[in-house]
Amino acid sequence: xxxxxxxxTEISVVEKEDxxxxxxxxxxxxxxxxxxxxxxxxxxxxxxxxxxSFDEQNEIxxxxxxxxxxxxxxxxxxxxxxxxxxxxxxxxxxxxxxGANSKLTFGKGITLxxxx
Amino acid sequence: xxxVSQSPRYKVAxxxxxxxxxxxxxxxxxxxxxxxQALGQGPEFLTYFQNEAQLDKSGLPSDRFFAERPEGSVSxxxxxxxxxxxxxxxxxxxxxxxxxxxxxxxxGPGTRLTVL
Numbered sequence: 001x002x003x004x005x006x007x008x009t010e011i012s013v014v015e016k017e018d019x020x021x022x023x024x025x026x027x028x029x030x031x032x033x034x035x036x037x038x039x040x041x042x043x044x045x046x047x048x049x050x051x052x053s054f055d056e057q058n059e060i061x062x063x064x065x066x067x068x069x070x071x072x073x074x075x076x077x078x079x080x081x082x083x084x085x086x087x088x089x090x091x092x093x094x095x096x097x098x099g100a101n102s103k104l105t106f107g108k109g110i111t112l113x114x115x116x
Numbered sequence: 117x118x119x120v121s122q123s124p125r126y127k128v129a130x131x132x133x134x135x136x137x138x139x140x141x142x143x144x145x146x147x148x149x150x151x152x153q154a155l156g157q158g159p160e161f162l163t164y165f166q167n168e169a170q171l172d173k174s175g176l177p178s179d180r181f182f183a184e185r186p187e188g189s190v191s192x193x194x195x196x197x198x199x200x201x202x203x204x205x206x207x208x209x210x211x212x213x214x215x216x217x218x219x220x221x222x223x224g225p226g227t228r229l230t231v232l
Contacts, residue, residue: 004158037223043205045159045223091158095219101172102211102219103149106158 002027004094006107013082014115021077021110023092029053034068034075035093035104045091051075082114118142120224122208128230129198137193137227141210148191149221150183151207159207165191198231205229 003026013019025034036048049059051068059066063080079086089111093104121140129135141148147166151159152175161175167188176183180198185191195202205228209221 033219035220042225043228044225045207045209047220047222050220093158101164102147102221103161103164103172103175104151104159104221106160108156108158 002029002032002094002096002105004092004105004107006092006110008110009108010111010113012113012115015084016081018078018080019082019112019114021079021090021092021112023075023077023107025073025075025092025094027094027096029096031096033095033102035095036066036075036077037091037093039089039091039109041088048077079112082112084114084116087112087114120208120210120222122206122224122227124227125225126228126230128232130232131199133198134194134196135198135229137195137206137229139191139193139208139210139224141189141191141208142222144212145210145222146188146213147211147219147221148185149209149211150191150193151209152177153205153207153226155204162193162206195229198229200231203229203231 005024032053034051037045065078067076089109091106091109093106095102095104123138149164150162153159163183164172165185180196182194205226207226209223211219211221
């Protein structure tokens with residue numbers, strides 16, 4: 001069975017601080033996808049990134065960066081120079097690559113609060 | 117373009133009532149998913165459609181839950197004889213396909229169901 005663990009439940013930082021959100025996953029599949037979604041107070045899940053299991057290259061998008069390490073089954077997310085608008089709940093998710101159903105298994109989410 | 121839409125956004129039901137939740141996926145998306153998100157938790161998979169075919173309903177919690185997508189576009193999640201434990205946000209997501217390079221799921225704003 002697949003499992004995603006987000007051990008941090010709540011993080012509070014002051015604006016302009018860097019913050020890293022941790023994600024650890026378990027799967028028996030050899031190929032799979034990892035995702036991060038953002039859920040602002042409005043409630044809609046916003047897609048941030050998707051990585052496949054055979055591409056361990058780290059990725060940077062503006063203030064966001066992701067560190068995928070297959071050896072430790074981790075897919076961590078760093079926000080550089082955080083802003084108040086980054087305040088939200090962040091979910092890490094996992095889906096298998098094969099088959100017709102790519103249903104997502106989510107972690108419990110991390111509530112990030114960025115104070116001005 | 118238009119994203120995934122859901123209606124109603126909020127629904128209050130008395131215990132024992134039937135409810136119907138609607139999802140309009142992104143035009144042309146083949147795959148459609150329903151998730152249930154309890155307060156303070158990550159979304160959990162309920163069911164999956166590929167066009168009009170319901171290929172996986174393993175996440176439906178009981179036979180009171182029923183979903184359909186008769187024409188391969190709009191989907192309805194129906195809950196019969198609602199109970200208090202059904203109170204949650206119901207999220208719909210769609211993707212171009214399922215599995216492979218184009219299966220990123222895009223979510224709607226959700227329907228918050230409160231059963232009194």
